[in-house]
Amino acid sequence: MDNIFGDAAERLFAQTCTPDVIRRAEQGQPSGDAWRACEEAGFADALVLEDHGGAGLGLADALPVVVAAGRHLCPYPIAHTLLARAWLSRVQRPQASGAIALAPQGLAIDDGRVAGTNVAWARSADYVLAGIGGQTWLLPMQAARIEPNGVHGSLDGGVSWALADAERIDHVAPLETLAxxxxxxxxxxxxxxxxxxxxxxxxxxxxxxxxxxxxxxxQQQISEMAEQVWAARMAAQLAFQGEDGLPRPLLAALGKARASQAVPRVADIAHAVHGAIGVTAEHDLQLYTRRLREWRLAAGSESHWHDRIGADALASRSDALTYLRTALYGKETA
Incomplete structure (x- = not known):
């Protein structure tokens, strides 16, 4: 999953997304300098078409940037932004300047307001690209009311907007797949x-x-952890397969299911090996395991995606091998 683009992201994130920056972001201090460095480096536009000012990379080429963002717990939604801008570029909508969070579920319109109780990256995004009632909306965080979600250190939060501040986009975005x-x-x-x-x-x-x-x-515990970590790497490679900058829905589903499934075991083994020191505020491990447990549930846990894949497999009426060879990869039956 390494390439020149990913190596550059690794170096930048190591310099700008330090544990100290992450801790300050969790305490409510903006990480604007870190985000600006990321955007100026061009990572947010990696999948945007060249005609629209982006790098025009394929999904697989952009994956190392997302993996590096996870490795350094970047306190802003670069992974979401990268995929959101790719989609916006392809529906010919002018790019939103800033970090974009994806919200495929959890928002509703009621009494002239758009609201959600646990919106991803609410405390660090500039916009939310949301799915509401089968429509896609772009919501500016500058006009939002933000409330804590009660989870220690979470960058998510409860958010609401006046409906007049929301912009409806004519095209329907595949937000669940992107997220x-x-x-x-x-x-x-x-x-x-x-x-x-x-x-x-x-x-x-x-x-x-x-x-x-x-x-x-x-050694046995660490070996099991390594197995789960490598499974998640392979899952990410599946999830970042697609055409025209957009993931294949079923491969994204399979990738998220397998990665989410690995989270509890990896986090539990890490804390078992570290002992009590791993849960202390001074140790960096708890920064990672808390975020991993949030990401496991975000956009649907493994149960959600297993149900989605299972329902599709049953509806296809194919045997298991044929389904794996064709439907998951979007290929025609030989």
């Missing part, structure tokens, strides 16, 4: 960092005169 792909890549990146942190700790922490990483029980 599923975005979170799959973020989960893969964050898990990669959690595995690295766990390996480092296991090799440094000593007990009975030797590193705990040399104990068979710990």
């Amino acid at each position: 599923a792909s975005a979170y799959t890549g973020l989960i893969a990146g964050a898990m990669d960092r959690v595995l690295a942190m766990t390996l480092d700790y296991a090799n440094q922490r000593t007990q009975f005169g030797k590193p705990i990483g040399r104990f068979q029980a710990v």
Whole structure:
């Protein structure tokens, strides 16, 4: 999943999205400088058509940027923005200047207002691209009322807008698919960092005169963690397959289901190896595991996407092998 674009993103995010920046963002301090550096580097427009000022990359080429964003817990919705701008570019709508969060569910219109109780990235986005009643809306955060969602350190929140401030877009966006792909890549990146942190700790922490990483029980747990992390990486590669800058719906569903499924086991093993130190505010591990558990549920947990794939498989009336070979990959039956 490495390329020159991804390597550049890795270097930039390492410099601008430090644990200190993440902690300040969770406390309500804007991370505007970090976002501006990301946008000026061109990462937000990686999938935008060249005719519209973007890099015109394919999905697979942009995946390393999303994985790097997850690895460094970028406190702004770069993964969402990248995919949202790709879609907006293809429906010929002028680009929104700023970070865009995707909200495929959870918003409703009532009594002249648009409102949601737990809108993704509400505290760091400039816009929300939302699905409401089968329509797509672009909602400016500058005009929004934002309330905490009660989750410690969450960048999501309760948000409402006056309907007059909302812009309806004529085309219907595949928001669930876009969000599923975005979170799959973020989960893969964050898990990669959690595995690295766990390996480092296991090799440094000593007990009975030797590193705990040399104990068979710990090795077995870390081996299982590595298996889950690599499964999430493969899931991200599936989720970032598609044409014209947009993911294939069923592959995005499969990717998000597998990545979400890996989250509890990876987080649990990481904390088991780290012991009590991993849950302290001073340690970076809890920054990652808290965000991973949020991303597991965001845009639908593994149960949601398993149901979606299962219903489609039953409706296809194909045998399992034919379904895997054709429907999931959008191919015609041989």
